[in-house]
Amino acid sequence: MKIETKQLRKTFGKESALEDLSITFSGEKIIGLLGKNGAGKTTFMRILSGHFQQTSGTIAVNEQSPFNHSDVSKNICFIQESNNFYGKFRIDEVLQIAEVFYPNWDKDQAEHLLKVFKLKRKQKVKALSKGMLSALGIIVGLASNAPITIFDEPYIGLDASNRSLFYDLLLQSYQDNPRMFILSTHLIDEISKLFEEVAILHEGKLLLHETTAELAENHLLVSGETSVVDQAIKNKNVIHQTSMLGKKKAVLFGEQLATTDGLEVSKIGLQDLVIYLTKEEVDSL
Template structure:
């Protein structure tokens, strides 16, 4: 199921959570949706899931609006950071309700993941810890096998071991049953190797949308003598610089940034991580000066 937004804007009162966002997402890819808190990520995901109406512009899944459209929303599963289900039912009841909503539901996947996360079907959801609540949300998201599966910080409360288990399971499920997966996260370094494409939002606008490998190839972190760094940086897009005791480091984002050229000038050079790129592109100059 492909997703397109055309001049998409969403306003709450006088505040624009999203402004003039144009996106085109192909089906059966894993997308990273990144940006600071308040950048508009959650609003965009709720628009995709048909939970909100745009103020202006369009959000279309396979050419149709998802809002109040069961023919579309049955194939879209949005798992939020929290509040994904009523806190008065048992785990098995929540899973039964989900199985009735999603036509591609996999009972085998749900049963396997319950065991993987050590979650008992007869537990009352009112007594779930934050980690257990997150695990249940993940189980619903992956077992739904929805054509569009949207995960908004789905692992809050999970320890590191459980998070890496989730990443492994996510990849296994994607390979077994391809679908469009949109993952919003602040723990970018942990999961960035899963991203095929990356979208970065900043203050409600789409800053970029690129294949993950191309994004990394446009970045460069260099360090060395101040005058040499300055010479290499001339005419290039600089994301940030730091100086200490005659040495200088710089983060660059531009076309045709060559590690070999930097090394030939006596500089240390390496590509930046997607997390570093996101932080530097989406942060303000004041924030970066204290980073």
């Protein structure tokens, strides 16, 4: 599957949600779609899923526009943070509808996952707790086997052990049935190791799109005596720095650095990297 957007823009009234987003996702990969609140992630995913049309620019899924094309939408399963299912339906009705809609639906898998998450077939959607609703979303997303499976913060109300269970099941599903997963999340530390690629949106634009291996290559955490660190990071792209008691730590992005004595060079986690790349400076009073 291939998703390609060019100068994608979406405005809601005077508010701009997406501004000039050009991005290409292809292949059977687990992709992390990251960024702060309001960066445009959900808007992008909703246009991709055909929920509404862009204001301008183009988006194509395997060369076809996703809006009003059932050929495209049956290949995409989009599980949102909430409101995925109609409240008056029972769980077994939700699954029956999904089975009709998704050509690759795996009924056995859905049955199995119901047991894993301890959901009962006859329960009505509106009677489910937040955690149970999230579990139902996860079940539909995984059992859909849709060539593009999208999860937008799918774990509201799920406790830490059930989230870990979700990551295990996601990996299992990916291994059994390799396909494109797009995951939007704020709990980056929990799941970052599952990503093969990461795209970071910022203010409606693409800030970067790299493999996680490239991201690890492209940043450095340097620490040591303040004077040594200051010398090493002069004229470099420093995205974060902090010092205390004569020691300094700095994070560099897109820079190479020769190792010198007294300078320790290592890596930081994806979550911190995303924070440093997208954080606004706090104006001092």
